[in-house]
Amino acid sequence: MxxxxxxxxxxxxxxxxxxxxxxxxxxxxxxxxxxxxxxxxxxxxxxxxxxxxxxxxxxxxxxxxxxxxxxxxxxxxxxxxxxxxxxxxxxxxxxxxxxxxxxxxxxxxxxxxxxxxxxxxxxxxxxxxxxxxxxxxxxxxxxxxxxxxxxxxxxxxxxxxxxxxxxxxxxxxxxxxxxxxxxxxxxxxxxxxxxxxxxxxxxxxxxxxxxxxAEGGLAPYWPDGEGRKVFAYLKASHAAHAAVLRALVDEGCRVLAYVPEVAAGGVPPVISERVLYAEAPVSLPQALAQADLCACHAGEGTLAQSLLAGVPLLMLPSHTEQFLGARRVAMSGAGYNAALLAPDGDWRAVLRPLLNEAGYRDAARGFAARHAGFxxxxxxxxxxxxxxxxxxxxxxxxx
Missing domain, CATH: 3.40.50.2000 (Glycogen Phosphorylase B;)
Structure with a gap:
């Protein structure tokens, strides 16, 4: 061979x-x-x-x-x-x-x-x-x-x-x-x-x-109580990562967050009973099958798996490739590209439509239907x- x-x-x-x-x-x-x-x-x-x-x-x-x-x-x-x-x-x-x-x-x-x-x-x-x-x-x-x-x-x-x-x-x-x-x-x-x-x-x-x-990673686990489930894959190098987690808490969400720097022993950016920090990478297919929203930096693998699960996205791109990918998803209606929102911006105002309006969910589920079986x-x-x-x-x- x-x-x-x-x-x-x-x-x-x-x-x-x-x-x-x-x-x-x-x-x-x-x-x-x-x-x-x-x-x-x-x-x-x-x-x-x-x-x-x-x-x-x-x-x-x-x-x-x-x-x-x-x-x-x-x-x-x-x-x-x-x-x-x-x-x-x-x-x-x-x-x-x-x-x-x-x-x-x-x-x-x-x-x-x-x-x-x-x-x-x-x-x-x-x-x-x-x-x-x-x-x-x-x-x-x-x-x-x-x-x-x-x-x-x-x-x-x-x-x-x-x-x-x-x-x-x-x-x-x-x-x-x-x-x-x-x-x-x-x-x-x-x-x-x-x-x-x-x-x-x-x-x-x-x-x-x-x-x-699509294989490997920890099984997802969520904070107890009521509220939408949000999977967040964010890096501490992004200036808005803490503001996003804080806004999710303020909106009553239950957050499973994989922040590599926290997993490596760093200080969690937000301390709340509504946020659990994963100690290692999480199984995305399992987590997204249960999530109502995904917050991420718009890496293509995360985008694809979230959309295949019919889950809308809050995207915080860190570089040009991620920005272009986030722009494409935003054009489809399945997510919000927050590239231009300042770290001290009104993140709750961005999150409310993603969590509550049917348009984002419908666009993400439409994507999943078009590529079912992949x-x-x-x-x-x-x-x-x-x-x-x-x-x-x-x-x-x-x-």
Whole structure:
């Protein structure tokens, strides 16, 4: 059977590693050999511990790039990762090339890993890109704007990023990219989201559905008494996390909160008999099956599982990818995007419609009905099928 190398280069959080873990398990069950390289070995150690495969440190950019404005496109994100100048990028590419030469994979599967894709292209290796809509821009189109910016700036940044990538490919005797979007795409593109959650407006894409870990975690437990049940997955790094928990208490809710910093021994932000703090990650399917509302930072896995359970969302995005996802959910009517609400804002006024008006619940339940029957196992089967076709040379999924 084939050897597949699964890699993650950019982006924070455990979603990337979780997606690759599930794919690795499915590939192993089909008899393939698998190796991984991940951006963050420390925070993924427990998640990936049961995988009996080589897990390596991915080559990542370690240097600060000062003086750049907040990124307005994927091209400008890459400027912070070595794509400003070809000599800097060449060092990163050589690191990936050396690792791939040692591993000798038959296929490279890249989760938000453009430099791994570039290195594989320079070596003539087959590739697949996997991820949410954010890291996989529409094929053959200008890179989408992530925030308001002059058109001239967006075009200039895109051209510079593409020129840097192509300069390295030219040095290595490889074919150049035709479009900037190609830097993020592979020979096959495994788009793990649904149209309603896709960060970009695109037509006719092959949406396979979101990858979310549906197993593991603590069984949910709720404060005693009366009141709506709210599951809150919030981080202390968000300035409004305490204000949201306090507003939920003031609205008479019973809250099960997973705050990683509290689980690690930190001081709870709100002390109340109406709030219980989980000591470890909670089983989302079980918790959301009982919840009336989910408060979270709009990570795609949490969004997908909440909507599959028909539960509306209060979303507090912390970065651009989460903001775009929250905006899509808010457009569907299934949640409220609180990105622009100040920490000392009127959170109770935001919560009351989410808790009491039927529109949010109906929109979330409509989403659940449209995707009834979907499961992570179904997605993994699709992914293995597409990868098998690519390995057999019968798959053309650059779309």
């Amino acid at each position: 084939a050897h597949l190398h699964l890699c993650w280069e950019l982006g924070a959080g455990l979603g990337h590693a979780g997606r690759l873990k599930m794919l690795a398990q499915a590939l192993l069950e089909h008899g393939h050999r698998v190796s991984l390289s991940v951006r963050d070995l420390r925070h993924t150690h427990a998640l990936l511990a049961e995988l009996e495969v080589p897990i390596l440190q991915a080559p990542v950019w370690l240097h600060d790039t000062v003086g750049l404005p907040p990124p307005a496109s994927l091209a400008e994100i890459l400027f912070r990762c070595g794509y400003l100048e070809a000599p800097a990028l060449r060092g990163m590419v050589d690191g990936w090339r050396a690792m791939l030469a040692l591993l000798e994979p038959d296929l490279v599967v890249a989760d938000y890993a453009p430099t791994a894709l570039l290195a594989a292209r320079s070596m003539g290796l087959r590739t697949a890109a996997i991820g949410t809509g954010f890291s996989m821009p529409p094929v053959g189109r200008p890179l989408p704007a992530l925030r308001e910016a002059p058109a001239e700036r967006l075009a200039s940044s895109e051209a510079r990023m593409l020129a840097t990538a192509n300069a390295v490919l030219a040095e290595l005797g490889a074919q150049p990219y035709a479009h900037a979007a190609d830097v993020f795409l592979g020979d096959a593109n495994l788009l793990c989201t649904w149209p309603e959650l896709d960060h970009y407006q695109r037509d006719g894409a092959d949406w396979l559905g979101p990858s979310c870990v 499961s992570p196992q179904q997605l993994n089967a699709l992914l293995v099928e597409r990868i098998t076709l690519l390995l057999d040379g019968r798959h053309d999924a650059r779309r």
